[in-house]
Amino acid sequence: MAEAGRLAGTLAGPEWILALRQTAARGRRGRAWVTPDGNFSATLVMMPREAPGVVALRSFVASLALFDALVAVTGRAEGLSLKWPNDVLLNGGKLAGILLESLGPRRGTTHLAIGVGVNLAAAPGADEVEPGALRPVSLVSETGAAVAPEALLEALAAAYARHEAAFVTYGFGPVREAWLARAARLGETVAARTGRSEVTGTFETVDDTGNLVLKTAKTRQAIPAADVFF
Structure with a gap:
């Protein structure tokens, strides 16, 4: 690089x-x-x-x-x-x-x-x-x-x-x-962590802007950047 x-x-x-x-x-x-x-x-x-x-x-x-x-x-x-x-x-x-x-x-x-x-x-x-x-x-x-x-x-x-x-x-x-x-863990529960927060939910899809979409107990959340843990 x-x-x-x-x-x-x-x-x-x-x-x-x-x-x-x-x-x-x-x-x-x-x-x-x-x-x-x-x-x-x-x-x-x-x-x-x-x-x-x-x-x-x-x-x-x-x-x-x-x-x-x-x-x-x-x-x-x-x-x-x-x-x-x-x-x-x-x-x-x-x-x-x-x-x-x-x-x-x-x-x-x-x-x-x-x-x-x-x-x-x-x-x-x-x-x-x-x-x-x-x-x-x-x-x-x-x-x-x-x-x-x-x-x-x-x-x-x-x-x-x-x-x-x-x-x-x-x-x-x-x-x-x-x-x-080819996605790993599609339809399964994952955790998305940023430097300040963590969201756990079902890996539902990737939207048309590349965001990770998780379905939580309360809502669907589009996450633009995070580290994902299984």
């Missing part, structure tokens, strides 16, 4: 950046993150033209693309699911995360960086994630599939290009439907 910020102003079009090693990895909300050798860390830098709310929906585009890429490199979809807003699960554990950042104006254009991290070869220990978070898992430990970062990038770049074209052409509707078809 840091390299994306450095290069953004020099790029003429979308660009993927693959890091084989990171010394300052980070996750959502600036959390520190460990990236062992053999895992996947890549960022797509692009220059979207839409309003910020539409640009943010690319987290769903990216997670669909990553789902398809993982199927392509392993030959299996069993056990894979998508967790709102931007994680990929395997056999109920966290396999991958996606992070979107606006890089701000570069030569008059705001760039978007879509960071993708996948535990291909190794996963953090349970003591390295916050209490109540899903257990981290790796692709090789859960499936036996040893996939090189370069091979996953090839599959991911192709899948993302396909989903991006559909998103630009047809809008969020088809992306939303495809995402919901």
